[in-house]
Amino acid sequence: MRHLLSIADLDAQAANALLDTADRLEQTLLGRQVRKLPTLRGRTVVTVFYENSTRTRVSFEIAGKWMSADVINVSIGASSVGKGESLRDTALTLAAAGADCVVVRHPASGAAHRLARWLADTGVAVVNAGDGTHEHPTQALLDAQTLRQRLGDLAGRRVAVVGDVLHSRVARSNVLLLTLLGARVVLVAPPTLLPSGVGSWPVEVSHDLDAVLGGVDAVMMLRVQAERMHGGFFPTAREYAVGYGLNQRRLDLLPEHAPVLHPGPMLRGMEIGSTVADSERALVTDQVRNGVHLRMAVLYHLLAGEEAE
Numbered sequence: 077m078r079h080l081l082s083i084a085d086l087d088a089q090a091a092n093a094l095l096d097t098a099d100r101l102e103q104t105l106l107g108r109q110v111r112k113l114p115t116l117r118g119r120t121v122v123t124v125f126y127e128n129s130t131r132t133r134v135s136f137e138i139a140g141k142w143m144s145a146d147v148i149n150v151s152i153g154a155s156s157v158g159k160g161e162s163l164r165d166t167a168l169t170l171a172a173a174g175a176d177c178v179v180v181r182h183p184a185s186g187a188a189h190r191l192a193r194w195l196a197d198t199g200v201a202v203v204n205a206g207d208g209t210h211e212h213p214t215q216a217l218l219d220a221q222t223l224r225q226r227l228g229d230l231a232g233r234r235v236a237v238v239g240d241v242l243h244s245r246v247a248r249s250n251v252l253l254l255t256l257l258g259a260r261v262v263l264v265a266p267p268t269l270l271p272s273g274v275g276s277w278p279v280e281v282s283h284d285l286d287a288v289l290g291g292v293d294a295v296m297m298l299r300v301q302a303e304r305m306h307g308g309f310f311p312t313a314r315e316y317a318v319g320y321g322l323n324q325r326r327l328d329l330l331p332e333h334a335p336v337l338h339p340g341p342m343l344r345g346m347e348i349g350s351t352v353a354d355s356e357r358a359l360v361t362d363q364v365r366n367g368v369h370l371r372m373a374v375l376y377h378l379l380a381g382e383e384a385e
């Protein structure tokens with residue numbers, strides 16, 4: 077694996093290899109007081125986030141440090157981006173400074189692919205930590221790892237992905253990965269929050285959350301991405317909560333074995349009620365914990381070369 081830019085670049089074997097490595101790393105570190113492996117000693121990981129993040133940035137940093145890599149976080153506000161430096165010049169600067177891997181989040185769809193092209197001659201690996209409304213591959217992988225731990229093999233499972241699909245890179249990556257692993261996906265959203273091309277996606281589509289919940293093995297709630305809604309938000313926040321929010325009444329419609337996932341950050345009271353978010357059915361903190369092991373696996377497969385393969 078040279079970069080991780082899109083789930084579309086993975087086949088089922090490569091995806092399962094990452095999930096298996098993440099599980100093995102979790103088992104290796106379980107119960108240890110000192111969570112430090114020497115695997116990436118001498119390698120340098122640089123994170124550069126042009127959009128806000130808590131989970132993804134922190135878990136990449138922890139992942140790198142637990143494998144003894146040097147991890148540098150570029151603060152966009154304090155960097156030369158503020159002086160007008162382009163993404164290309166920033167990328168070439170990080171490569172020249174000695175980065176072995178650049179983890180990038182950017183508001184423009186396709187930014188991570190561009191960065192990988194600009195760095196093609198440098199040997200630097202690029203990880204897409206979220207590009208616009210396009211993809212967030214490590215989120216989908218940690219979601220699959222979390223589902224696998226709860227449900228076992230995902231082949232034949234039916235997963236509902238609920239909410240603002242239109243603006244969600246998490247939804248796009250999850251549709252690609254879940255279908256790659258043999259699961260069936262049903263997207264549940266108001267018509268205004270579905271992409272125009274959704275008819276060609278390998279999914280079912282519904283606008284009726286109550287009708288869907290009884291027939292799924294898991295439900296993934298999406299964050300409503302107000303920052304990408306420049307033309308206003310329809311339905312209103314209240315209509316959204318009534319039609320698509322996961323409240324206690326709706327949780328009771330889910331089969332008992334079916335967990336609730338949310339990538340975070342959660343908008344409590346709109347997408348998900350607090351009693352649901354804090355219930356044992358919600359795997360939100362498991363997702364965050366798995367995100368560290370999954371990102372360790374990604375860095376390992378990118379930077380440890382043949383040893384990892």
Ligand code: CP
Nearest residue numbers: 129130131132339340
């Ligand atoms: N799920 C996710 O990407 O969260 P952050 O924006 O906090 O990284």
